[in-house]
Amino acid sequence: MDQKIECIVMAERKNLPLDVKLGRSRACLEIGFGNGEFLAFMARENRETTWWGIEMSRACVLRARRRIEREGLSNVRLLSGDARFFLRECLAGESLDGIYMNFPCPWPKKRHSKRRVSSGSFPSEVARVLKKGAFFELFTDEEWYGREVRDGMIAHPDLEEALWQVNPLRPVRTKYERRWLEMGKSLYLSRMEKRKRTAGGDPHYLGRAEDVHVRVQRRGSAGSVLKELFGREGKDGPSLWIYKRSYSDEGKCTLLETVTMDGDFEQKFYLLVVEEEEDCLVKIAPYSTPFLTPAVKGALMGLAGELERSAL
Numbered sequence: 188m189d190q191k192i193e194c195i196v197m198a199e200r201k202n203l204p205l206d207v208k209l210g211r212s213r214a215c216l217e218i219g220f221g222n223g224e225f226l227a228f229m230a231r232e233n234r235e236t237t238w239w240g241i242e243m244s245r246a247c248v249l250r251a252r253r254r255i256e257r258e259g260l261s262n263v264r265l266l267s268g269d270a271r272f273f274l275r276e277c278l279a280g281e282s283l284d285g286i287y288m289n290f291p292c293p294w295p296k297k298r299h300s301k302r303r304v305s306s307g308s309f310p311s312e313v314a315r316v317l318k319k320g321a322f323f324e325l326f327t328d329e330e331w332y333g334r335e336v337r338d339g340m341i342a343h344p345d346l347e348e349a350l351w352q353v354n355p356l357r358p359v360r361t362k363y364e365r366r367w368l369e370m371g372k373s374l375y376l377s378r379m380e381k382r383k384r385t386a387g388g389d390p391h392y393l394g395r396a397e398d399v400h401v402r403v404q405r406r407g408s409a410g411s412v413l414k415e416l417f418g419r420e421g422k423d424g425p426s427l428w429i430y431k432r433s434y435s436d437e438g439k440c441t442l443l444e445t446v447t448m449d450g451d452f453e454q455k456f457y458l459l460v461v462e463e464e465e466d467c468l469v470k471i472a473p474y475s476t477p478f479l480t481p482a483v484k485g486a487l488m489g490l491a492g493e494l495e496r497s498a499l
């Protein structure tokens with residue numbers, strides 16, 4: 188019988204940074220785990236390590252969850268989202284013993300290069316979250332991409348090249364690995380190690396959206412005000428928000444669909460307005476909790492401001 192393990196973690200509901208070891212001696216991360224074969228194999232073979240996986244595709248997360256549950260692997264945790272955001276916002280410095288990335292899409296066209304998971308500040312975030320002596324490993328079917336990532340990584344003062352291998356034998360094969368091997372492609376494994384501790388502190392971690400609310404002095408229906416906000420945009424530096432449709436239960440609660448952008452990090456969620464005796468409570472609807480980024484705060488405060496103004 189399947190053993191029930193809740194392996195999916197919603198980082199946006201946790202106090203950040205995450206406790207990654209969860210009582211074990213080590214913690215490792217796989218970025219873009221696909222259907223989870225590699226993660227499950229590593230977790231089976233290394234029970235004293237907590238294995239984290241982050242995937243952009245929700246379908247992959249659900250498929251991997253079935254595998255993890257079927258195999259009864261209590262040392263795996265899965266996250267849904269963009270690894271670049273996760274590294275930057277959710278992890279403490281020097282918290283991981285290893286990071287693996289198997290066959291990420293290389294986005295070969297120049298105009299798509301920003302979509303590469305390894306783009307932007309990725310090398311410095313990897314260097315920050317790795318412990319001294321820990322490693323980052325990339326397995327790819329594109330030699331140019333392997334070299335590009337390796338060169339970007341070792342340009343960081345704390346990371347050094349430790350391995351470059353062509354067609355290594357590994358104890359587990361992923362779906363994409365099998366696909367490329369069937370096509371007769373060569374595969375490239377590179378490993379970078381962190382040789383010294385990173386200077387400088389951690390970022391200021393985001394709080395939890397569900398802990399934030401604002402009270403606005405107003406009496407009377409908020410529903411009509413929220414309807415009028417459809418399409419209204421707000422901006423604060425690189426943070427952007429836009430209000431969409433509102434849904435009222437004809438009683439005391441109104442939901443306002445909201446989209447935010449922090450740089451290129453997009454979130455969709457609902458703001459909730461609850462009308463009380465003397466005032467209104469504005470908060471983020473509990474079932475759609477986003478990360479509490481500056482744009483999310485801006486959207487919440489912007490709505491509170493609109494409600495207050497319309498009450499005058």
Ligand SMILES: C[S@@+](CC[C@H](N)C(=O)[O-])C[C@H]1O[C@@H](n2cnc3c(N)ncnc32)[C@H](O)[C@@H]1O
Nearest residue numbers: 219220221242243244269270289290361362363
């Ligand atoms: C080509 S597949 C490889 C899957 C698996 N590692 C394998 O070897 O079979 C690349 C995977 O990376 C995921 N991915 C792409 N960008 C990502 C990002 N920024 N953060 C997390 N996952 C990402 C994609 O959703 C996709 O499942």
